[in-house]
Amino acid sequence: MLKDPWHLEETPYDLLNLHPNAGPGEIHQALPNFMRRPENAPRLAQAMHALQNLKNPASRLVLDLLHYPVNGLKMTDAAKPPSPLVLDEFLKVPHLEPAELFCDLDQADFDKDRGEVNYHAFTLSLNPGYDSLENYRLIVEPDC
Numbered sequence: 001m002l003k004d005p006w007h008l009e010e011t012p013y014d015l016l017n018l019h020p021n022a023g024p025g026e027i028h029q030a031l032p033n034f035m036r037r038p039e040n041a042p043r044l045a046q047a048m049h050a051l052q053n054l055k056n057p058a059s060r061l062v063l064d065l066l067h068y069p070v071n072g073l074k075m076t077d078a079a080k081p082p083s084p085l086v087l088d089e090f091l092k093v094p095h096l097e098p099a100e101l102f103c104d105l106d107q108a109d110f111d112k113d114r115g116e117v118n119y120h121a122f123t124l125s126l127n128p129g130y131d132s133l134e135n136y137r138l139i140v141e142p143d144c
Contacts, residue, residue, distance in 0.1 A: 007066045012050030015043070020067050027054045 013020050016030040034040050034047045053059040 011066060012053050012063060015047055015050045016054070018054070020064065027051065030054075
C-alpha cells in the first residue's frame with residue numbers, strides 16, 4: 001500500500017514506523033520499539049494514542065482509507081477521455097437567437113394578456129385540533 005500523496009499529515013503508521021499491512025504482533029511490538037529511541041520521549045502520548053487507533057479495528061479502517069493499493073490505480077483508466085455524448089453540450093456557451101426568445105415588442109394587441117383581478121377576503125383563526133402540540137405526531141416512513 002502507498003500513502004495518499006495529498007494526505008500530508010503524519011499517520012500512526014508513520015509515527016510508529018510501521019507498514020500499513022502490519023499484523024497484530026508488529027503493532028503490539030511497535031510501542032516498545034518506539035520507546036527505545038530517546039528522541040521519541042516527548043511524543044510518547046501521541047504514540048500511545050496511535051497504538052490505540054491501530055489496535056481498534058474500526059479506527060484502523062478509517063486510517064486505512066487514507067491508503068490505497070499499489071495496483072489499484074491504472075494509468076489506462078485515468079487517461080480515458082470522457083464520453084463525447086455526455087459532455088459535448090457543456091463545452092459550448094448556450095446561445096439563443098432573438099426569434100427563439102419570447103418577445104412582445106412587436107405585438108400590437110395586448111387584450112389576451114389582460115385579465116380581471118379578483119380579490120378574496122380571508123380570515124385567520126386558530127384551530128385547536130391542528131395548532132397545538134398535543135396532536136402533533138411524527139410519522140416515520142423508511143425508504144426501504
